[in-house]
Amino acid sequence: xxxxxxxxxxxxxxxxxxxGHAYTTVIADILARWHRLKGEKVFFLTGTDEHGGKVEKYAxxxxxxxxxxxxxxxxxxxxxxxxxxxxxxxxxxxxxKEHEVAxxxxxxxxxxxxxxxxxxxxxxxxxxxETFIPDSEITDEKCPYCGRPVxxxxxxxxxxxxxxxxxxxxxxxxxxxxxxxxxxxxNEILNRLNDELKDLDITRKSVKWGIQFPPSPDHxxxxxxxxxxxxxxxxxxxxxxxxxxxxxxxVHVVGKxxxxxxxxxxxxxxxxxxxxxxxxxxxxxxxxxxxxxxxKSLGNVVDPMDIIKRYSEDAFRYFLIKExxxxxxxxxxxxxxxxxxxxxxxxxLGNLVSRVLTLASRYKGEIAGDIDLENADIDxxxxxxxxxxxxxxxxxxxxxxxxxNKYINDKEPWKLEGAELGRVLNNxxxxxxVIAILLxxxxxxxxxxxxxxxxxxETKFSDIKLSTFNGSVKRGENLxxxxx
RNA sequence: AGCGGGGUAGAGCAGCCAGGAGUGCUCGUUGGGCUCAUAACCCAAAGGUCAAUGGUUCAAAUCCAUUCCCCGCUACCA
Numbered sequence: 001x002x003x004x005x006x007x008x009x010x011x012x013x014x015x016x017x018x019x020g021h022a023y024t025t026v027i028a029d030i031l032a033r034w035h036r037l038k039g040e041k042v043f044f045l046t047g048t049d050e051h052g053g054k055v056e057k058y059a060x061x062x063x064x065x066x067x068x069x070x071x072x073x074x075x076x077x078x079x080x081x082x083x084x085x086x087x088x089x090x091x092x093x094x095x096x097k098e099h100e101v102a103x104x105x106x107x108x109x110x111x112x113x114x115x116x117x118x119x120x121x122x123x124x125x126x127x128x129x130e131t132f133i134p135d136s137e138i139t140d141e142k143c144p145y146c147g148r149p150v151x152x153x154x155x156x157x158x159x160x161x162x163x164x165x166x167x168x169x170x171x172x173x174x175x176x177x178x179x180x181x182x183x184x185x186x187n188e189i190l191n192r193l194n195d196e197l198k199d200l201d202i203t204r205k206s207v208k209w210g211i212q213f214p215p216s217p218d219h220x221x222x223x224x225x226x227x228x229x230x231x232x233x234x235x236x237x238x239x240x241x242x243x244x245x246x247x248x249x250x251v252h253v254v255g256k257x258x259x260x261x262x263x264x265x266x267x268x269x270x271x272x273x274x275x276x277x278x279x280x281x282x283x284x285x286x287x288x289x290x291x292x293x294x295x296k297s298l299g300n301v302v303d304p305m306d307i308i309k310r311y312s313e314d315a316f317r318y319f320l321i322k323e324x325x326x327x328x329x330x331x332x333x334x335x336x337x338x339x340x341x342x343x344x345x346x347x348x349l350g351n352l353v354s355r356v357l358t359l360a361s362r363y364k365g366e367i368a369g370d371i372d373l374e375n376a377d378i379d380x381x382x383x384x385x386x387x388x389x390x391x392x393x394x395x396x397x398x399x400x401x402x403x404x405n406k407y408i409n410d411k412e413p414w415k416l417e418g419a420e421l422g423r424v425l426n427n428x429x430x431x432x433x434v435i436a437i438l439l440x441x442x443x444x445x446x447x448x449x450x451x452x453x454x455x456x457x458e459t460k461f462s463d464i465k466l467s468t469f470n471g472s473v474k475r476g477e478n479l480x481x482x483x484x
Numbered sequence: 485a486g487c488g489g490g491g492u493a494g495a496g497c498a499g500c501c502a503g504g505a506g507u508g509c510u511c512g513u514u515g516g517g518c519u520c521a522u523a524a525c526c527c528a529a530a531g532g533u534c535a536a537u538g539g540u541u542c543a544a545a546u547c548c549a550u551u552c553c554c555c556g557c558u559a560c561c562a
């Protein structure tokens with residue numbers, strides 16, 4: 001029996017959950033559920049990234065202590081993931097004691113290995129806010145938070161010798177062509193890797209809300225260095241049972257903007273600590289909203305909770321996966337969401353279940369007979385999942401749903417009776433049973449509803465085969481509601 | 485500026501790497517079938533100078549060159 005370890009990034013607590021977080025998490029959830037369906041041992045990790053100067057600042061603005069602030073935000077993520085039916089096995093927070101201990105242990109380890117050295121960090125500093133601001137956020141030498149002028153300052157800092165790992169990383173990219181997906185992103189990162197690699201400052205003297213850097217306790221550890229280690233600290237590195245069983249990760253699901261951290265910095269850290277590398281980094285595209293980039297200033301940030309409330313968690317999950325290939329960018333709009341609900345969830349799937357269950361509930365004879373409906377292409381779906389193409393896999397499931405609708409039209413069961421009707425119903429009901437299993441990773445709540453109406457319980461991989469129906473049909477409410 | 489992605493029927497895409505009649509998918513439009521079903525499902529049709537120009541070739545959406553337009557990334561936004 002295989003194992004499967006899948007992660008999302010841990011989300012930075014300065015933002016509430018939005019469509020982007022939901023997207024990454026849903027992709028990881030679908031992969032986790034698929035592998036569980038196959039009978040593998042699965043560990044699915046998500047969580048929150050809670051340290052750093054920005055968090056201090058946000059907490060102060062909210063009139064809270066950093067701890068109160070991060071507790072609140074972590075809860076809002078947990079609530080969102082529960083609402084979206086996310087089947088995570090562990091929710092890690094970087095303020096967890098186990099995590100902090102592991103990070104310090106790791107820092108000590110590579111310090112002892114000689115991969116950390118002392119130097120100077122130079123950056124833009126906002127005096128009133130007492131914080132360094134990343135270059136990328138500075139415009140006109142003004143602080144993005146308070147708008148006051150920033151100045152160039154230096155402080156002592158410790159550096160991770162990232163540059164030392166350029167050659168080994170190039171070898172990783174060369175030996176594993178799917179180390180970073182999609183291919184276009186792989187090429188992009190490889191290109192940058194061919195240039196030069198600067199060492200990375202991994203401590204901040206000016207930030208108090210962080211993990212102490214053991215070799216120099218007046219420094220705290222840079223949030224990214226801290227955050228990336230969650231993938232092993234959550235498993236109890238170095239001695240935990242989970243670490244032995246699940247590491248290396250099968251896939252880190254990330255957004256395209258942090259592909260660099262996961263395919264370069266993180267592997268370099270692992271190499272420095274003499275820890276094996278993850279097998280793959282899956283870097284997905286972004287959502288725009290109504291054709292525009294999502295941003296706080298535009299006020300077009302999509303709140304998953306709002307969408308779930310007004311539609312349903314499954315409609316939202318379905319849309320996120322079906323609307324665009326995961327590698328590409330795509331656009332979210334309620335118009336497109338409603339169109340997919342009405343045109344696909346209601347018309348294809350919901351209606352199929354509805355028409356078959358009506359026919360079946362009127363029929364009193366035996367439901368049995370030869371299978372003359374072509375099975376779903378499980379091999380194709382499996383191989384699509386193996387290459388993490390969840391959109392393609394869902395499309396393949398949908399092809400099967402359409403083929404069943406066609407089968408019913410061709411067979412005209414409403415004109416049949418007796419054994420012949422029993423046979424067509426057997427094919428149709430079996431098909432719906434199989435569809436419920438195949439949809440389990442994508443729309444778990446709907447899969448349960450379908451099984452309830454069919455009166456069956458199977459969810460095993462080996463049950464994805466048309467056979468003889470042995471449930472007891474109980475026609476229920478429509479699966480999906482139509483919207484105007 | 486550098487790097488990357490894209491421009492294919494009214495809309496959104498696939499096809500391009502390994503050239504072979506514009507092939508395909510979803511939605512929309514039009515016509516038909518069916519009446520079990522959430523006015524749903526099934527079938528058919530109309531609709532494209534494959535961004536532009538030049539080149540290679542018996543043959544180019546596909547390969548090469550140049551140009552135009554859109555978008556993204558560039559190191560703490562999924």
